[in-house]
Amino acid sequence: MNKTLLLLLFCLVLRSAAQAQRPDISRYETAYTEIADMLDGKAALSIKRAVFLADWAYLDGNLDYGAF
Known part of the structure; x- marks a missing residue:
């Protein structure tokens, strides 16, 4: 019983982490x-905008271009 419960808990943790x-x-x-x-x-070409877009995507949209 304990092994089954431990295995179930382990699977749930792995799923939530994934x-x-x-x-x-x-x-x-x-x-x-x-x-x-x-x-x-x-x-228009803009290195600043291109770098911002890469960082913006990486930070899940939590970056303001005006403050960049």
């Missing part, structure tokens, strides 16, 4: 699209 580490892919796709537009000439 879900917590999943990044929001849509932020990366948004950043990629905007940077690709810069490289394709559809938007």
